[in-house]
Structure formats: C-alpha cells, structure tokens
Amino acid sequence: MGEEVPESMLNSSVEKLSVAYDSESAGYRTSTNFGDKMYVVEGSEYRGKSSVNVTIFDHLTRSWIIPTVLGLKPVHVGGHSAVLLNNDRISIVKKDSMLDDSIWFLEEQKKVLGSEVVAWSKGVIGNAPKPIVISGPSGVGKGTLISKLMKEFPTTYGFSVSHTTRAPRERELDGVHYHFTDRISMEKDIRDGKFLEFASVHENLYGTSIEAVEVVTDSGKRCILDIDVQGARSVRASSLDAIFVFICPPSFEELEKRLRARATEAEEQIQKRLRNARAELDEAKSPGLFDHVLVNDELELSYDNLKKLIASDEIANPLHRSTMKNLKVLVSDVEVKTDKTFLLHCDDNDQLFLDISYLKGGAPGRTRGLDVYPIEPLGDAVNGSTQL
Numbered sequence: 001m002g003e004e005v006p007e008s009m010l011n012s013s014v015e016k017l018s019v020a021y022d023s024e025s026a027g028y029r030t031s032t033n034f035g036d037k038m039y040v041v042e043g044s045e046y047r048g049k050s051s052v053n054v055t056i057f058d059h060l061t062r063s064w065i066i067p068t069v070l071g072l073k074p075v076h077v078g079g080h081s082a083v084l085l086n087n088d089r090i091s092i093v094k095k096d097s098m099l100d101d102s103i104w105f106l107e108e109q110k111k112v113l114g115s116e117v118v119a120w121s122k123g124v125i126g127n128a129p130k131p132i133v134i135s136g137p138s139g140v141g142k143g144t145l146i147s148k149l150m151k152e153f154p155t156t157y158g159f160s161v162s163h164t165t166r167a168p169r170e171r172e173l174d175g176v177h178y179h180f181t182d183r184i185s186m187e188k189d190i191r192d193g194k195f196l197e198f199a200s201v202h203e204n205l206y207g208t209s210i211e212a213v214e215v216v217t218d219s220g221k222r223c224i225l226d227i228d229v230q231g232a233r234s235v236r237a238s239s240l241d242a243i244f245v246f247i248c249p250p251s252f253e254e255l256e257k258r259l260r261a262r263a264t265e266a267e268e269q270i271q272k273r274l275r276n277a278r279a280e281l282d283e284a285k286s287p288g289l290f291d292h293v294l295v296n297d298e299l300e301l302s303y304d305n306l307k308k309l310i311a312s313d314e315i316a317n318p319l320h321r322s323t324m325k326n327l328k329v330l331v332s333d334v335e336v337k338t339d340k341t342f343l344l345h346c347d348d349n350d351q352l353f354l355d356i357s358y359l360k361g362g363a364p365g366r367t368r369g370l371d372v373y374p375i376e377p378l379g380d381a382v383n384g385s386t387q388l
C-alpha cells in the first residue's frame, strides 16, 4: 500500500469495455479503470500453485490498496481478459479453460471497517429457478411443509443445509438437517465472507453459507431455505433473487399447542420461542419483505396452497435454460466485441458467441443468465458472415 504506480502500468490501464492484456506479463495481468480506481487482476504461478490476485490503485490518493477478497476464486490458467460491465462489475474471461469455468465476475462490495472489499462470482450459462425462502415462527410447520414438498418432488427441490451452533436434536443428522458447528469456527467463516446471511436466533447462531444455496442450484434443483425473519431480510438485501414466503399459525394458541406437542424443547426454550414468535409475526408485516403469507391451518390444504403459489411464480417467471447443452468446450482465446458480447475461440476452430445481457444474481454467489450460441467456423466468421 502507498506504493507509486509504475507509469507503464497506468498507461496500459484499459478504458471501459476494452480488452486489457498486459504484454509484459504474457496476458496474465489486466488493469481496468472503474470510477476513481484501477483494478489490477493478476494470475500467477508459484511452486506449482496458481492464484489470481486483486490489487487496487486509487487514482485520488495515488496509492495501492490490497482489498479483502471474498467468494470462490477462479483458478488461474493461461491468461485472461477483463472488461467493465454496466459500471458495476468487471468480467474476467479466462483463456485455456473449460467453458463452464471460463467466465468470472469481480464486484466491489460494501467497505468493512473502512477497508475495500471485492468479491468473485463464477458465471453460469443459463438461468436457474429462483430459490424459495420460507420463514415463520418456531413450531408453525415450516419443516413439515418443506419435507412434504421434498418427498413429493425429490428431483425438483433441494434443501439449503444451514450452519448452526445449536446442539442436534434426536434424529437430526449433521450435513442433512444442519451443519452443526461451534461458535468460533462459524464466526471465522462469517468473517471470511462464506455466509449469504446469518442471525442469532433463540441465542444460537444460524446461517446460510453461499455454497449451501449454490450447490443445490448448480445441481439444477430449486433451492429451499428455512430461515428466520432476520435472515429473510438479509437475503432480500443480497444479490440472491428469491421468493419469500411467510408461514403463519391460525392462532397463537395453536402455535403453542404445536410447539408443545412436538416435544423437542424444554419449557424454557418453548417460552423463548413463543416470545420470539410474537416479534416475528410483527416483523413479517414489514412492507416489501414477504411476497406471500400462508396460514398453515389444515395441513393438506396449506400444502396445496404452497404448491399453488410456487406454481404461479413459475408461470410468472419462466426459466430460460441455455441454448447449448454441452458446456465441456475448451475456450482457447477470447475477444471482447461489446460490453455485452464476447467471441470465444474454442478448440477445433469453433467459435461461440457469449451473451451477457441478462445477468442474474452476482457476487458473492454465482452470476447466472449467461448464454452461448454456436456460430460459423472461424473461416466464415472472419469473412463477416456472422451476426457479430
């Protein structure tokens, strides 16, 4: 930090939208101007270990900044290009990578304790179904409704397995119902940016890791999150595009009856959950927080209503899947055509047209919604017969 930027580097910094290979480092380093800052992304190889580092040059203070870097990072292979998109993220396209690992995004995040923070996200071809966030007071029947959905449609829905510091209940399995952990490890993972959201609930820490959601979504399933109202609020504020359902009891007396009948908590815990339930029922009324409120009175009827509201959302937001089915293609080189389109040179002289007009989500999870179209082989493309 505080080091003067070499003049050669300032000169090589790219303007918006242009490719930024650095000739001195064989294309491994790019520098992209974004606001008052220049983001330098550098791939390096040290003792067989590859890494991609990010440094920032602040044009105002003329000093270097080493930011905190969150999210799953790309593995450096054989150089990359960088381009600033929509003035909000830098797209990095790796050369000599498989297509499903070739497109990455770097985004500025909120500063933490005055320090710069950036986050990576991997670009994914095609859209994914929106995750469903289910919240509601303890004992209302969230788990019961979610289990029914997963049992009836095991290939459609997948559960986001949260982390918690609470002790497992009888019959709860580590890695299935929760990842049971301790407070010190969980707090470290939170500091390392691994959580999409976390909250202290009934005096224990609960949190959804970024991977918990993305692993389900990557497998093609629709992810279901069972989280409290504070968690729902955090997910609303995050880059994850989800639908939010609040489950209500028919009455407070019925909620208490269900909690006691479940017989999983001691009296003191039941009292705590009932106190928190009142606050949650109040908080759930916040405008714009929940898309749907479902009263879980008669179970079968409520379950049918849950399926109906999910189906209506699917009709309102149809899925766009990728045009290309086989993503196991090696990208050997890339040309940036516009801020939304890239030309990917692949093995066997094939070319693909990559369209990033309709991005969804973003760091620190995945950036989805990319599309690729096969186009004419190299000879024809050079002759101008493509739509580029």
Ligand SMILES: Nc1nc2c(ncn2[C@@H]2O[C@H](COP(=O)(O)OP(=O)(O)O)[C@@H](O)[C@H]2O)c(=O)[nH]1
Pocket: 135, 136, 137, 138, 139, 143, 162, 163, 166, 197, 198, 199, 201, 202, 206, 207, 208, 226, 227, 228, 229, 230, 231, 232
């Ligand atoms: N914010 C947040 N809340 C969670 C998460 N996982 C579970 N919860 C919530 O924590 C609360 C307590 O969950 P649990 O201990 O399983 O008890 P139960 O709700 O009585 O079954 C519930 O409101 C859950 O929705 C999470 O990852 N994040």
Ligand SMILES: Nc1ncnc2c1ncn2[C@@H]1O[C@H](COP(=O)(O)OP(=O)(O)O)[C@@H](O)[C@H]1O
Pocket: 136, 137, 138, 139, 140, 141, 142, 143, 144, 145, 258, 259, 261, 262, 296, 297, 298, 299, 300, 302
């Ligand atoms: N609609 C319903 N009518 C009666 N009992 C219910 C209903 N839904 C769930 N239950 C019961 O209420 C208790 C709490 O449900 P659970 O799914 O564990 O709640 P949560 O996950 O919201 O804490 C369980 O014993 C469950 O069998």
